[in-house]
Amino acid sequence: MKTKQGFILRNVCGENIIVAEGETNIDFSNIISMNETSAFLWNNIQGKEFTHDDLVDLLTETYQVDAQKALEDVTRLVENWKSAGIIE
Amino acid sequence: MDYYFEIAEHYIKISQLDGNIPLLSLLPSFQPFLCDAVSDEELLFGFTIDNHLKAVDKSRRHPIRTFDTGNGDTVVDKLSDGGYQYVVKNINRDACALLICDKDFRTCSCALNGSLNMQSFGLNNALMLTMAFAGSKRDTVLIHASLVRNNNYGYAFIAKSGTGKSTHVSLWLRFIPDCDLMNDDNPIIRLINGTPYIYGSPWSGKTPCYRKVKARLGAITQIARARENSIEHLSVVNAFATLLPSCSSMKWDADIFNHICSIVSDIMAKTPIYTLHCRADRHAAELCHQTITAE
Numbered sequence: 001m002k003t004k005q006g007f008i009l010r011n012v013c014g015e016n017i018i019v020a021e022g023e024t025n026i027d028f029s030n031i032i033s034m035n036e037t038s039a040f041l042w043n044n045i046q047g048k049e050f051t052h053d054d055l056v057d058l059l060t061e062t063y064q065v066d067a068q069k070a071l072e073d074v075t076r077l078v079e080n081w082k083s084a085g086i087i088e
Numbered sequence: 089m090d091y092y093f094e095i096a097e098h099y100i101k102i103s104q105l106d107g108n109i110p111l112l113s114l115l116p117s118f119q120p121f122l123c124d125a126v127s128d129e130e131l132l133f134g135f136t137i138d139n140h141l142k143a144v145d146k147s148r149r150h151p152i153r154t155f156d157t158g159n160g161d162t163v164v165d166k167l168s169d170g171g172y173q174y175v176v177k178n179i180n181r182d183a184c185a186l187l188i189c190d191k192d193f194r195t196c197s198c199a200l201n202g203s204l205n206m207q208s209f210g211l212n213n214a215l216m217l218t219m220a221f222a223g224s225k226r227d228t229v230l231i232h233a234s235l236v237r238n239n240n241y242g243y244a245f246i247a248k249s250g251t252g253k254s255t256h257v258s259l260w261l262r263f264i265p266d267c268d269l270m271n272d273d274n275p276i277i278r279l280i281n282g283t284p285y286i287y288g289s290p291w292s293g294k295t296p297c298y299r300k301v302k303a304r305l306g307a308i309t310q311i312a313r314a315r316e317n318s319i320e321h322l323s324v325v326n327a328f329a330t331l332l333p334s335c336s337s338m339k340w341d342a343d344i345f346n347h348i349c350s351i352v353s354d355i356m357a358k359t360p361i362y363t364l365h366c367r368a369d370r371h372a373a374e375l376c377h378q379t380i381t382a383e
Contacts, residue, residue, distance in 0.1 A: 010349055012353040013328075015328075020339070026339060026340055031329040
């Protein structure tokens with residue numbers, strides 16, 4: 001998987017918000033808000049290929065969470081990102 | 089012949105190379121914004137009307153999109169040098185203006201076509217586009233809003249076309265003391281040292297309200313029709329999602345779009361954003377006034 005081009009994470013008055021930009025995203029008018037953890041993951045995988053395991057590693061290295069729980073969260077998050085149309 | 093205008097405390101120069109129609113006949117709404125000459129360094133942009141201007145060769149541009157503006161189509165092409173070409177068409181899909189700009193919208197040339205009405209329509213729209221995109225680099229945004237002044241603050245109302253922002257503003261003018269209309273369609277917000285101010289402009293939709301006026305921005309309120317009147321203060325995420333689409337932008341140009349997003353964020357840091365769910369009645373105006381002028 002990788003993040004789609006032009007989906008830039010911004011800090012808007014303290015909130016993490018993704019807005020689409022660029023010629024290929026003219027019709028994408030949704031605005032996506034992310035919590036701190038999702039934003040942390042997003043920033044670390046911008047523009048790279050990534051797997052579920054990469055995200056799990058990022059989580060367990062940075063937060064006090066075991067791999068099993070991290071994988072559950074990551075699975076749910078990736079589903080969310082897919083349905084939001086921001087990864088491919 | 090050169091003409092200078094001051095809009096939102098920015099200076100613009102319009103040079104008319106040819107054409108047999110006097111500029112102010114094409115741009116009657118700009119009359120209140122006429123000002124004395126300034127040096128080229130002080131200009132937000134310079135705009136030349138040159139009816140001999142030709143469309144850029146197809147090998148040096150690629151199409152972005154044709155946008156339906158509600159009053160006609162605007163055809164946008166990106167040039168290989170980073171600039172843009174716009175063709176402004178009216179409701180009958182006749183080309184009224186050809187606009188060619190550099191990537192910063194600092195230097196623009198425009199050819200006009202057709203009857204007085206067509207040329208006037210084309211020129212007004214070409215200037216509005218240029219103002220919006222040149223302004224984005226100078227902490228300035230055009231917002232699709234109706235704007236009322238009360239107690240030296242400007243209160244902007246946004247909504248999808250036809251939802252009744254003008255109607256709501258007319259209720260303020262009728263029932264709230266000491267109010268005046270600053271603009272009814274496209275006022276301009278500008279951050280000065282981080283503080284948002286809102287200005288009248290030469291673009292005011294169907295209401296002829298072209299005023300060189302300025303006020304501190306008090307609040308921005310989205311109007312939504314409802315059976316009962318109520319008002320909510322929007323969270324950051326909702327406020328951003330509400331405000332961003334009301335500001336003139338070009339999301340295919342990362343540079344300009346980034347500027348617009350940060351201006352909107354900076355406006356929100358200093359300005360409460362509301363949604364007013366309302367009927368078109370006196371109580372709606374009173375509830376809104378009482379709430380949004382309290383901050």
